[in-house]
Amino acid sequence: MILLQSPCRYLLQVLSTRVQNLDKGVELDSQWVEFDDVRYHIQATVKNPNLLLLSLSLPTPPPETVFFGGLPQGAIEAIKAAYGVVLQVLDPPRDGYNLTVKLNLSKLPPDEDHKQAFLIKIASIRELVQGAPLRAVFKQLLSRGVKSDLNKIISLVHRPNESFFVFPQADKVTVIFPMRFKDSIDTVLATSFLQEFVEARRTAGLNNAPPCLWSSSPPKELEGSPDEALSANGGFVSFVIFPRHVEGRKLDRTVWSLSTFHAYVSYHVKCSEGFMHTRMRRRVETLIEALDRAKPDSEKPKNTEQTRSFRKLSIKDGRSNSNAK
Amino acid sequence: MDSGASRPAVVIDNGTGYTKMGFAGNVEPCFIVPTVVASNNSFLNQPRPNSTKNSNWIGQHNAGVMADLDFYIGEEALSRSKSSSTYSLSYPIKQGKVDDWDSMERFWQHCIFNYLRCDPEDHYFCLTESALTAPESREYTGEIMFETFNIPGLYIAVQPVLALAAGYTTSKCEMTGVVVDVGDGATHVVPVADGYVIGSSIKSIPIAGKDVTRFIQQLMKERGEHVPPEDSFDVARRVKEMYCYTCSDIVKEFNKHDREPAKYIKQWRGTKPKTGAPYSCDIGYERFLGPEVFFNPEIYTSDFTTPLPTVIDKCIQSAPIDTRRALYKNIVLSGGSTMFKDFSRRLQRDIKKIVDARALASEARLVGEIKSQPVEVNVVSHPIQRYAVWFGGSVLASTPEFFTACHTKAEYEECGASICRTNPVFKGMY
Numbered sequence: 001m002i003l004l005q006s007p008c009r010y011l012l013q014v015l016s017t018r019v020q021n022l023d024k025g026v027e028l029d030s031q032w033v034e035f036d037d038v039r040y041h042i043q044a045t046v047k048n049p050n051l052l053l054l055s056l057s058l059p060t061p062p063p064e065t066v067f068f069g070g071l072p073q074g075a076i077e078a079i080k081a082a083y084g085v086v087l088q089v090l091d092p093p094r095d096g097y098n099l100t101v102k103l104n105l106s107k108l109p110p111d112e113d114h115k116q117a118f119l120i121k122i123a124s125i126r127e128l129v130q131g132a133p134l135r136a137v138f139k140q141l142l143s144r145g146v147k148s149d150l151n152k153i154i155s156l157v158h159r160p161n162e163s164f165f166v167f168p169q170a171d172k173v174t175v176i177f178p179m180r181f182k183d184s185i186d187t188v189l190a191t192s193f194l195q196e197f198v199e200a201r202r203t204a205g206l207n208n209a210p211p212c213l214w215s216s217s218p219p220k221e222l223e224g225s226p227d228e229a230l231s232a233n234g235g236f237v238s239f240v241i242f243p244r245h246v247e248g249r250k251l252d253r254t255v256w257s258l259s260t261f262h263a264y265v266s267y268h269v270k271c272s273e274g275f276m277h278t279r280m281r282r283r284v285e286t287l288i289e290a291l292d293r294a295k296p297d298s299e300k301p302k303n304t305e306q307t308r309s310f311r312k313l314s315i316k317d318g319r320s321n322s323n324a325k
Numbered sequence: 326m327d328s329g330a331s332r333p334a335v336v337i338d339n340g341t342g343y344t345k346m347g348f349a350g351n352v353e354p355c356f357i358v359p360t361v362v363a364s365n366n367s368f369l370n371q372p373r374p375n376s377t378k379n380s381n382w383i384g385q386h387n388a389g390v391m392a393d394l395d396f397y398i399g400e401e402a403l404s405r406s407k408s409s410s411t412y413s414l415s416y417p418i419k420q421g422k423v424d425d426w427d428s429m430e431r432f433w434q435h436c437i438f439n440y441l442r443c444d445p446e447d448h449y450f451c452l453t454e455s456a457l458t459a460p461e462s463r464e465y466t467g468e469i470m471f472e473t474f475n476i477p478g479l480y481i482a483v484q485p486v487l488a489l490a491a492g493y494t495t496s497k498c499e500m501t502g503v504v505v506d507v508g509d510g511a512t513h514v515v516p517v518a519d520g521y522v523i524g525s526s527i528k529s530i531p532i533a534g535k536d537v538t539r540f541i542q543q544l545m546k547e548r549g550e551h552v553p554p555e556d557s558f559d560v561a562r563r564v565k566e567m568y569c570y571t572c573s574d575i576v577k578e579f580n581k582h583d584r585e586p587a588k589y590i591k592q593w594r595g596t597k598p599k600t601g602a603p604y605s606c607d608i609g610y611e612r613f614l615g616p617e618v619f620f621n622p623e624i625y626t627s628d629f630t631t632p633l634p635t636v637i638d639k640c641i642q643s644a645p646i647d648t649r650r651a652l653y654k655n656i657v658l659s660g661g662s663t664m665f666k667d668f669s670r671r672l673q674r675d676i677k678k679i680v681d682a683r684a685l686a687s688e689a690r691l692v693g694e695i696k697s698q699p700v701e702v703n704v705v706s707h708p709i710q711r712y713a714v715w716f717g718g719s720v721l722a723s724t725p726e727f728f729t730a731c732h733t734k735a736e737y738e739e740c741g742a743s744i745c746r747t748n749p750v751f752k753g754m755y
Binding site: 001002004005008009010013029030031032033034035036037182183186263267270271272273274275277278281 | 332333347348350351352353355356393394426427430431434435438439440441442443444445446447448469472473474475
């Protein structure tokens with residue numbers, strides 16, 4: 001797995017099992033948390049097996065972002081446009097959540113393929129809600145129409161109390177991520193990962209990808225932003241998005257990749273740590289082998305004696321022991 | 326960001342056959358997947374090239390894969406390895422113990438990022454281990470969790486204790502009992518007193534779920550049922566899961582089957598994997614003979630002939646004398662292979678028989694001098710036996726005491742992996 005997928009796996013599983021066993025509707029009440037502190041809660045009763053209550057809470061926004069009623073701008077409209085009659089937004093949302101929707105499974109499209117596609121769309125609700133403002137900016141870039149918000153920095157929340165910045169211009173949009181990491185090792189790994197990432201963009205095969213830059217100091221677009229937004233131990237990454245990157249079906253994927261960029265980097269940092277551990281373990285094994293070879297013969301039988309006494313605990317040996325009897 | 330105490334802890338129960346994972350506070354695990362990793366080892370296992378330093382990397386780049394990320398777990402792994410030969414399967418856990426740490430680390434990586442999709446830095450983790458795990462393996466687990474995943478806190482619970490804790494909500498908070506854990510790869514009988522495992526009395530027997538499957542497979546083969554050989558183990562497993570039950574008396578059960586075959590003999594229908602042609606076969610005596618392996622092991626193997634009820638009785642008899650009554654009173658089943666119908670009733674009856682015989686014998690010896698109080702034998706089964714361990718973990722990890730019992734990242738950095746050797750029992754629980 002290289003990229004994080006946009007539909008939530010568990011939500012999709014819950015929905016599909018539910019749809020398959022509509023007649024045996026069971027009680028359901030579970031909550032879970034995704035990366036970047038997005039919380040879900042789903043509830044269903046035996047009485048109305050067709051109705052599901054799905055709640056979503058987003059990371060707490062830092063003071064510089066603009067939020068309307070706990071949701072990003074345009075989220076409600078996006079939900080209504082995407083799901084139509086199947087889904088109904090409840091006002092006010094459940095306690096502790098930013099959004100509660102009522103799903104009516106009986107109004108799903110009857111055809112199997114469409115139904116599955118629609119369930120995947122519901123499972124990607126996070127992309128729709130969190131990415132709404134970014135989507136609006138890109139749509140504006142595509143239409144090249146209204147020039148009202150141009151050259152004004154917009155800050156959008158992507159992690160609890162952290163935001164990234166969008167700087168729309170007439171022919172392009174610059175997206176800037178301040179990268180922050182808690183652990184010192186993570187910071188070092190992430191910094192070199194990002195430098196390598198920028199380097200990889202320059203290879204021949206990626207000529208059409210959005211240009212990206214990494215710098216340890218805030219780029220000039222961020223001048224005048226509050227200080228706490230400008231402190232980042234992992235440096236700043238900026239992408240320049242041109243209209244060709246958000247045309248047609250590319251829009252959804254671009255929005256998702258950008259709004260989860262930090263999670264993507266942190267996932268890969270963890271993976272490379274894991275990979276390094278694998279290599280280290282293999283190295284230790286070869287070193288131990290070399291040590292074992294160097295042992296004088298008198299020590300060797302003693303060693304096997306010890307392993308035998310430990311192995312008595314395992315069941316396989318229990319079998320061979322009783323064989324011997 | 327704040328530490329993970331405000332978010333639900335992640336509970337992962339890695340079993341030999343299946344891994345159960347989810348968030349604390351829920352009733353059911355989010356995912357139950359087979360504990361298996363399919364990895365593309367074509368690039369990883371190359372010898373370390375010293376002269377051509379970059380060839381490995383370039384080879385990978387040209388093939389368009391990232392070898393260290395090219396792997397799958399669970400059902401996906403099984404289907405990938407069937408459809409293509411580039412992936413090789415590895416089972417990280419063997420008989421309840423972690424065998425291959427590289428695969429285990431990869432397995433966890435996918436559990437966390439691909440299945441649960443959570444950021445490990447945000448959550449406390451509750452993992453499980455069998456009662457016989459070496460402390461070194463606990464250290465290894467801690468190392469992986471803290472170094473690779475940077476988790477804020479870790480608790481490694483003992484599976485039988487969690488299985489006891491699973492009954493915590495339904496009955497009184499009883500933390501004394503014998504846990505009979507029959508999984509796919511291992512069967513353990515573990516006495517627990519006040520939340521502490523009595524290590525010296527643990528008994529394990531070499532018969533588990535896999536052996537039941539093998540026995541059923543053998544029976545069907547001997548009767549000459551037309552099951553394609555490459556499919557027969559899988560069919561036997563499915564037959565075990567769907568049709569098997571525990572009988573009270575083998576002879577009576579044979580008679581019942583012979584008198585009314587129409588009622589008792591089931592049909593199995595399937596298609597041959599190679600040709601796609603449909604076939605059907607009968608399922609007869611194996612329905613009750615399969616689970617009978619635990620009560621009369623001599624029908625399956627001549628290596629091990631002590632029935633499960635006798636093992637449990639021996640286990641309790643070897644425990645400290647002041648705990649024995651409480652142990653007989655609370656015999657808890659856990660693991661997928663205890664799910665056979667009436668398994669608990671049969672077990673209770675057989676243990677009761679042994680206990681009563683002993684009481685009678687001692688009374689006869691002491692002719693009327695002392696009247697012993699009858700021993701209460703109680704085998705507890707609950708509906709969530711299949712993932713009782715996970716559920717116990719979910720219950721424990723949702724209490725506020727959990728966060729104080731955890732080893733934290735700061736402690737790990739201060740003292741090193743040795744802190745994971747011991748895990749304190751929760752004081753608030755009983």
